[in-house]
Amino acid sequence: MDKMFLFCLKVGIGFLCMCSGALAADIGIKKVFIVSSYAQDNICGLPQSQGVLEALSLAGYKADKNIKIYTYAMDTKKVNNTPELIEAQAEIVLSKIKDIHPDVLVVLDDNAFRAVALKLVDSDISIVFSGLNGQPEDYNSIAKWMNSREKPGHNITGVYEKLHFVDAFKVQKKIIPDLTRALIISDNSPTGTAVLKQIERELAEEPIDIIFDIEIASSWENYEDIILKGCSDPAIGTIYPAATLLKDKNNVTHSTSEIISWTIKNCRKPGLQVNYAFVQLGMLGGAGVDFISMGRQAGRMVVLILNGERAGELPVEDAKRYALVFNLKRAEELGITIPNDVLMASDAIYR
Numbered sequence: 345m346d347k348m349f350l351f352c353l354k355v356g357i358g359f360l361c362m363c364s365g366a367l368a369a370d371i372g373i374k375k376v377f378i379v380s381s382y383a384q385d386n387i388c389g390l391p392q393s394q395g396v397l398e399a400l401s402l403a404g405y406k407a408d409k410n411i412k413i414y415t416y417a418m419d420t421k422k423v424n425n426t427p428e429l430i431e432a433q434a435e436i437v438l439s440k441i442k443d444i445h446p447d448v449l450v451v452l453d454d455n456a457f458r459a460v461a462l463k464l465v466d467s468d469i470s471i472v473f474s475g476l477n478g479q480p481e482d483y484n485s486i487a488k489w490m491n492s493r494e495k496p497g498h499n500i501t502g503v504y505e506k507l508h509f510v511d512a513f514k515v516q517k518k519i520i521p522d523l524t525r526a527l528i529i530s531d532n533s534p535t536g537t538a539v540l541k542q543i544e545r546e547l548a549e550e551p552i553d554i555i556f557d558i559e560i561a562s563s564w565e566n567y568e569d570i571i572l573k574g575c576s577d578p579a580i581g582t583i584y585p586a587a588t589l590l591k592d593k594n595n596v597t598h599s600t601s602e603i604i605s606w607t608i609k610n611c612r613k614p615g616l617q618v619n620y621a622f623v624q625l626g627m628l629g630g631a632g633v634d635f636i637s638m639g640r641q642a643g644r645m646v647v648l649i650l651n652g653e654r655a656g657e658l659p660v661e662d663a664k665r666y667a668l669v670f671n672l673k674r675a676e677e678l679g680i681t682i683p684n685d686v687l688m689a690s691d692a693i694y695r
Contacts, residue, residue, distance in 0.1 A: 372410060373409075373410055373411060373412055374405065374410065374411045374412070374447045374448075374650050375411070375412045375414065375444060375445070375446040375447050375448075376396075376400070376411060376412070376413055376414070376446055376447065376448050376449075376450060376646060376650075377414040377415075377416070377440070377441060377444055377446035377448075377449050377450065378393055378396060378413065378414070378415045378416075378450045378452065379415075379416050379418065379437050379449065379450065379451050379452065379456045379460060380392075380393060380415070380416070380417045380418065380451075380452040380453065380456060381418055381420045381421065381451075381452055381453035381454065381455035381456040381457075382417060382418075382419065382420070382421055382452065382453060383417050383419045383421065383422060383423070383599075384415075384417040384419075386417075386421065386599075386600070387600065387601060387619060387621040387622075387625075388453070388475065388588075388600065388619055388621070388635060389417070389452050389453065389475075391621065391635035391636040391639060392452050392474050392475055392635050392636070392638055392639035392642070393415070393452065393639060394636055394639060395474075395635070395636040395637060395638060395639020395640035395641070395642070395643055396450055396474070396639045396640070396642055396643035396646060397413065397643070398636075398639075398640055398643065399639075399640045399641075399642075399643025399644045399646065399647060400413075400643055400646065400647060403644075403647040403651075405647070405650070411650075414440070414444055414446065416436075416437055416440060418430070418433040418434075418437065418455065418456060418459075419433075420433060420455040420456075420459075421455075421588060421589055421597075421599060421600065422597050422599045423597070425589060425597060430455055430459050431459060433459070434459035434460050434463070437456075437459075437460050438460065438463065438464075441460075441464070441469065445469075446469065447470065447649070447650060448469075448470045448471070448472060448646045448649050448650060448655075449461070449464070449469050449470070449471045449472070450471075450472050450473075450474065450642065450646060451471065451472075451473045451474075451502075452473075452474050452475050452639075453474075453475045453476070453477070453535070454475075454476060454477050454478050454534055454535055454538065455534070455535075456473075457473050457476055457478075457483065457502075458478075458483065458486070458534075461473060461489075461500060462483065462486060462487040462489060463487075464499070465487050465488065465489045465498055465499065465500065466498055466499060467499060468499075469499065470499055470649045470654075470655040471499055471500040471501075471502075471655060472500075472501060472502045472503075472642050472645045472646050472649065472655065473500070473501075473502030473503065473642070474502055474503045474505075474638055474639055474641070474642035475503070475505045475635070475638060475663075476502060476503070476504050476505055477505050477535050477538035477539055477542065478534065478538040478541075479538070479541065479542075479545075480493060480504060480660055490660065493659060493660040494659050494660075495656070495657065495659065496655070496656045496658070496659070496660060497656045498655075498656045499654075499655050499656060500655055500656070501645060501655045501656065501658040501659070501660055502642055502645065502660060502661075503638055503641045503642045503645070503660075503661050503662070503663055504660060504661065504662050504663065505633060505638065505663050506542070506546075506633075506662040506663045507539070507542055507543065507546065507618065507633060508546075508631060508633070508663075508666040509542070509543050509546045509547070510546050510547065510549075510550045510552050511631055511666060512616055512630055512631040512632065512666065513526070513552050513554055513616070514552065514631075515630045515631045515668065515686065516582055516614070516616050516630050516631075517554075518683060518686055519614070519628075519630065519680065519682055519683070519686065520581055520582060520614060520680070522581070523554060523581040523582060524553075524554060524555060524579075524581060525554065525555045525556075525557065525579050525580055525581055526554055526555070526556055526557070526580065526581060526582050526583065526584060526616075527556075527557045527559065527570075527574040527577075527580045527582075527583045527584065527613075528540075528543065528556055528557065528558045528559070528583075528584045528586060529559050529560075529561060529567065529570055529571065529574070529583065529584070529585050529586065529587055530558070530559075530560050530561070530586040530587055531560060531561050531562075531567075531586075531587040531588065531589055531590055532560055532561075532562060533588060533589040535588050535589070536560070536586060536587060536588060536589070539586045539618070540558065540560075540586075543556075557574070557580070559574070561587050561590060563590060563591060563592060563593065564590040564591060564592035564593075564596075564598050565592060565593060567587055567590050567603070568606075568610075571583070571585075571607055571610060571611055572610065572611075574611075574613075575610070575611035575612060575613045580613060581613070581614070582613055582614045582615065582616055583607070583611060583613050583614075583615050583616070584615075584616045584618070585603065585604060585607050585615065585618075586618050587603055588600045588603070590603060600619075601625065604622050604625050604626075604627065605625055605626070608625065608626040608627060608674070612678065613678075614628040614678060614680060615627040615628050616628075616629075616630050616631075616632070617629060617630065617632040617669075618632055618633060619632055619633055619635055620632040620633065620634060620635070620666075620667040620669040620691075620692070621635065623669045623670065623671045623692075623694055624671075624694055626671060626673075626674055627671060627674060628670065628671055628674045628675055628678065628680065629669045629670040629671050629674070629694075630668070630669075630670070631666045631667070631668050632666060632667060632669065633663060633666060633667075634663070634665045634666055634667035634691070637663070637664070637665040637667070638663040638665075641661060641663065641664060641665075645658055645661075667691045667692065668686070668689055668690045668691050669690060669691055669692045669693070669694070670682055670686075670687065670690055670692075670693050670694070671693075671694045671695075672693060672694065672695045673694070673695055
């Protein structure tokens with residue numbers, strides 16, 4: 345056996361060992377791709393993403409050790425908010441999914457679910473959604489992804505964003521005992537429509553002794569008019585702003601943060617938040633969706649799938665927890681005293 349052959353043989357064996365070692369390392373690393381409908385720093389999307397990562401970490405998944413986390417923000421609320429732009433973003437995401445081939449795809453909010461997840465039904469990609477506002481059954485009529493909420497049966501499961509609307513107003517009644525009428529302001533976006541449908545569904549299941557005036561803003565200017573009129577009406581005891589996508593006469597989009605900040609400055613009514621993060625912006629507060637907890641809930645589903653469970657065997661869950669959060673500075677501005685027992689039960693208090 346000549347020396348050149350022995351040299352090549354040693355090099356070849358060494359190369360194979362290096363490759364097999366790298367392959368073994370890659371096999372031990374899971375891949376999770378988090379795709380958000382929102383911008384990267386959005387007050388609805390960011391807490392959900394944070395919750396998913398917390399659940400993974402708690403389960404022992406550490407970035408770049410045994411898991412790789414990929415993220416993409418579609419920014420479909422403020423920038424890419426037309427059907428054509430949303431579809432263009434979806435194509436970008438689908439291309440990334442093909443390259444990454446994640447073990448689990450996490451989609452945050454309806455636009456990512458509708459434009460991306462529904463195109464991957466019965467693929468080899470396991471999918472977990474978080475913050476779905478639309479009824480799962482309605483999406484099932486677009487693409488058959490679910491046999492039932494209890495046993496989806498395909499490759500998708502997740503957490504439905506239950507608003508706990510009735511619970512929220514029960515808490516509000518403790519703060520404002522004479523509350524008899526409330527103004528709900530939404531928009532005609534898919535999310536706004538889904539929120540109103542969910543409110544109607546919750547009230548049908550558990551009525552509450554409050555009259556609700558429901559307004560759908562068609563533009564930023566229309567929203568301003570609705571707020572100014574409603575907030576000057578002595579019969580309105582509180583407002584529930586649920587608009588997330590408003591364009592003005594110059595076709596400029598106003599984000600959720602802008603909408604809430606303007607509302608706080610121009611309305612002296614107590615405000616009940618959809619998202620507890622709105623209280624940080626200055627709303628009075630009460631019970632609202634706990635987006636971090638909802639993300640953790642979805643994250644625990646991701647962990648189960650990474651550990652061998654099938655997505656289709658995991659029931660679709662309602663968001664289980666709402667957060668009780670108050671802004672004491674706003675309460676003082678409005679001359680409202682929040683009962684001590686309510687404050688003692690709160691999750692967070694901002695001053």
